[in-house]
Amino acid sequence: MLEQAQQILKSYYGYSSFRRGQVDIINSILSGSDTLAIMPTGGGKSICYQVPAMVLEGVTIVISPLISLMKDQVDALEGVGIPATFLNSSISASELDERVVAAREGEYKLIYVAPERLEAPSFRSLLRSLSVSMVAVDEAHCISQWGHDFRPSYRNIRTMIRELPVKPITVALTATATPEVSQDICELLGIQEENTFVTGFARENLTFSIVKGENKRDFIGTFLKENRSQSGIIYAATRKEVNELHTFLKRAGFAVGKYHAGMSEEERNEAQDDFLFDRTTVIVATNAFGMGIDKSNVRYVIHHNLPKNMEAYYQEAGRAGRDGEASDCYVLFAPQDIQLQKFLIEQTTLDEEKKLFEYKKLQQMIDYCHTEKCLQRYILEYFGVEEDQLEDCGRCMNCKDQRERVDITTEAMMIFSCIKRMNERFGKTIVAQVLKGSKNKRIQQFGFQKLSTYGLMKQRSEKDIVSLIDFMAAEGYVGLTNGQYPVLYLDQKALPVIKGEVKVYRKEQVKTRKIVKDDGLFELLREVRRDIASRESIPPYLVFSDSTLREMSEVRPTDANAMLEIKGVAGTKLKRFGEDFMAAIRVYIEENGVEPQKVVKEEVIAELPESDEPSHLISFRLFSEGEELSTIAKKRGMSVQTIQNHLIRCISEGESVDWERILPSRFEALIFEKIDEMGAEKLKPLKEALPDEVNYFAIKAAICKKQLLQ
Numbered sequence: 001m002l003e004q005a006q007q008i009l010k011s012y013y014g015y016s017s018f019r020r021g022q023v024d025i026i027n028s029i030l031s032g033s034d035t036l037a038i039m040p041t042g043g044g045k046s047i048c049y050q051v052p053a054m055v056l057e058g059v060t061i062v063i064s065p066l067i068s069l070m071k072d073q074v075d076a077l078e079g080v081g082i083p084a085t086f087l088n089s090s091i092s093a094s095e096l097d098e099r100v101v102a103a104r105e106g107e108y109k110l111i112y113v114a115p116e117r118l119e120a121p122s123f124r125s126l127l128r129s130l131s132v133s134m135v136a137v138d139e140a141h142c143i144s145q146w147g148h149d150f151r152p153s154y155r156n157i158r159t160m161i162r163e164l165p166v167k168p169i170t171v172a173l174t175a176t177a178t179p180e181v182s183q184d185i186c187e188l189l190g191i192q193e194e195n196t197f198v199t200g201f202a203r204e205n206l207t208f209s210i211v212k213g214e215n216k217r218d219f220i221g222t223f224l225k226e227n228r229s230q231s232g233i234i235y236a237a238t239r240k241e242v243n244e245l246h247t248f249l250k251r252a253g254f255a256v257g258k259y260h261a262g263m264s265e266e267e268r269n270e271a272q273d274d275f276l277f278d279r280t281t282v283i284v285a286t287n288a289f290g291m292g293i294d295k296s297n298v299r300y301v302i303h304h305n306l307p308k309n310m311e312a313y314y315q316e317a318g319r320a321g322r323d324g325e326a327s328d329c330y331v332l333f334a335p336q337d338i339q340l341q342k343f344l345i346e347q348t349t350l351d352e353e354k355k356l357f358e359y360k361k362l363q364q365m366i367d368y369c370h371t372e373k374c375l376q377r378y379i380l381e382y383f384g385v386e387e388d389q390l391e392d393c394g395r396c397m398n399c400k401d402q403r404e405r406v407d408i409t410t411e412a413m414m415i416f417s418c419i420k421r422m423n424e425r426f427g428k429t430i431v432a433q434v435l436k437g438s439k440n441k442r443i444q445q446f447g448f449q450k451l452s453t454y455g456l457m458k459q460r461s462e463k464d465i466v467s468l469i470d471f472m473a474a475e476g477y478v479g480l481t482n483g484q485y486p487v488l489y490l491d492q493k494a495l496p497v498i499k500g501e502v503k504v505y506r507k508e509q510v511k512t513r514k515i516v517k518d519d520g521l522f523e524l525l526r527e528v529r530r531d532i533a534s535r536e537s538i539p540p541y542l543v544f545s546d547s548t549l550r551e552m553s554e555v556r557p558t559d560a561n562a563m564l565e566i567k568g569v570a571g572t573k574l575k576r577f578g579e580d581f582m583a584a585i586r587v588y589i590e591e592n593g594v595e596p597q598k599v600v601k602e603e604v605i606a607e608l609p610e611s612d613e614p615s616h617l618i619s620f621r622l623f624s625e626g627e628e629l630s631t632i633a634k635k636r637g638m639s640v641q642t643i644q645n646h647l648i649r650c651i652s653e654g655e656s657v658d659w660e661r662i663l664p665s666r667f668e669a670l671i672f673e674k675i676d677e678m679g680a681e682k683l684k685p686l687k688e689a690l691p692d693e694v695n696y697f698a699i700k701a702a703i704c705k706k707q708l709l710q
């Protein structure tokens with residue numbers, strides 16, 4: 001069956017190998033197990049159920065919370081030649097009837113529906129008359145109260161599944177991996193916890209950065225100038241900020257759109273389409289934008305304000321670089337944004353316990369902005385990826401940071417002194433004006449021209465002084481009160497500086513970079529894509545992704561065979577669009593006197609097993625031969641966690657193992673004791689009750705050993 005899956009991947013999608021993690025998930029599904037797949041946005045979840053849907057007999061029902069996403073997914077499936085449809089409130093009654101008839105006749109391999117539809121008796125009776133082989137629950141965190149988008153109607157899924165005459169395979173997919181959420185999903189959908197696959201959380205093409213204490217608009221302006229032709233999303237916290245930033249960027253001459261819930265539906269649709277069709281390159285939006293957006297060539301995501309938590313952040317940032325091409329993600333941090341997020345938490349109707357939970361998550365988001373360790377690593381740790389699978393990414397701002405540190409203690413003292421002399425009762429603008437020595441009327445009114453700090457920084461611009469104050473606030477030397485007009489005060493951290501015990505350093509500004517290097521043929525192919533897209537009225541990225549065009553521009557295929565070797569090119573699309581691209585490439589070759597290149601085979605990330613030996617036994621054999629878990633994982637293109645699951649499965653099937661390597665004897669009695677005390681249903685409390693050196697793997701192994709001993 002796996003070989004069949006591989007063939008489908010190649011012949012429909014044009015990809016020659018599954019990504020790391022996809023194999024494990026597909027393997028699990030095709031062996032008939034209910035499965036939970038946790039992958040970040042852009043990790044490649046859709047293929048995990050779409051390919052098995054094609055392998056299995058009958059139809060797959062996909063539960064998806066967003067109407068716009070359904071249409072996108074169905075368009076993409078039809079684009080590669082897979083019969084699919086969606087049933088939701090956006091289609092007319094007669095259209096719905098037609099689709100129901102076609103479904104009864106077995107014309108679709110996948111049917112997308114919103115969870116609310118499960119409440120309709122007519123729909124449930126339709127389902128009972130179909131041969132449903134699989135139910136895929138997309139955005140499965142919506143089933144959990146701990147998730148960020150709880151949808152009560154998700155709770156009907158299990159009842160619906162139970163009503164079906166033949167039990168289908170249940171597959172849940174989400175990007176949210178906190179233990180509370182994944183345990184909830186398993187429990188509510190009846191998935192065994194060991195069939196959970198957390199994978200692909202490291203997004204190897206994304207570069208994360210934090211910009212602190214700098215002028216946000218200056219930064220965005222410089223960045224956009226350098227990346228003018230690339231698509232990007234800028235998230236801002238409020239409608240007002242979206243409007244203001246949009247006006248600013250429009251005036252600066254960028255092709256920019258905006259999106260927020262205060263606009264009419266028509267305006268929003270138009271803005272979204274302009275962005276999808278590459279008519280605008282940048283979109284400034286609140287977090288209302290993006291849930292239904294699958295655009296694969298988003299090259300950057302900038303958060304103009306602090307997001308509310310890491311889940312929201314990783315989901316939004318993950319919209320960059322779905323096509324696997326290098327992309328950038330920035331958070332522009334300013335401490336005022338913390339107040340806004342706190343205010344928003346207070347405005348909710350959550351009970352006190354849940355509010356505290358939200359505050360904790362906000363704090364972890366703030367910590368992300370201040371950490372000096374690898375940013376990708378911080379994210380992975382947050383999502384519960386285990387220590388032994390963590391490596392520094394080598395790309396993010398903290399990994400690459402070579403900026404000079406400049407001693408700004410003198411400037412800091414001037415600012416602190418001025419804030420103090422103004423009795424900690426004024427905001428940053430007026431403090432900066434005093435330091436600048438401004439002749440402003442308000443300053444005269446308050447008599448600030450008489451202060452000893454008046455004009456102390458007159459050689460600097462006012463904007464520069466404000467930026468220094470922002471930096472002091474971002475680093476916690478200076479605090480800001482809540483409210484509409486935040487007032488500056490000195491924080492504890494400033495005291496040792498005032499006493500002359502510590503110095504204040506500031507790094508040089510974060511340098512923006514040009515994400516994509518210019519390439520004549522690539523640009524030409526993008527134009528061909530734009531023409532096809534407007535001819536066919538589909539978004540350009542549905543024609544071919546940026547990564548496909550990039551490979552074409554490197555390989556320069558001029559015939560169908562060479563074209564089929566390009567990742568992302570397969571039968572249906574080759575027939576529809578291939579000739580347009582080949583014609584452009586031929587002209588380019590002719591005009592530039594270059595040759596088609598030899599096809600460079602991409603590195604195969606995850607090969608399917610060549611032998612008939614079951615996958616878990618292969619891992620077990622390698623382990624028994626003395627290989628380390630991480631080496632086996634690398635060799636097999638799987639995650640360490642998967643290899644661990646393989647070993648646990650072998651142990652529970654009675655294979656004998658060198659226990660010392662899995663469950664050190666010095667911990668065994670203690671773990672057994674805790675299992676007796678607390679039960680073995682939930683791993684997290686056990687982990688918390690045990691010393692840090694005991695990892696989840698040892699706990700799982702101990703549970704298994706204890707059962708074997710009974």
Ligand code: ADP
Binds near residue numbers: 015017019
């Ligand atoms: P998610 O739903 O997890 O956010 P998608 O399913 O939209 O991610 O996949 C992201 C992108 O990665 C899509 O453009 C998809 O076609 C591509 N992709 C997925 N699997 C593979 C693969 N095995 N090889 C190459 N590209 C892939």
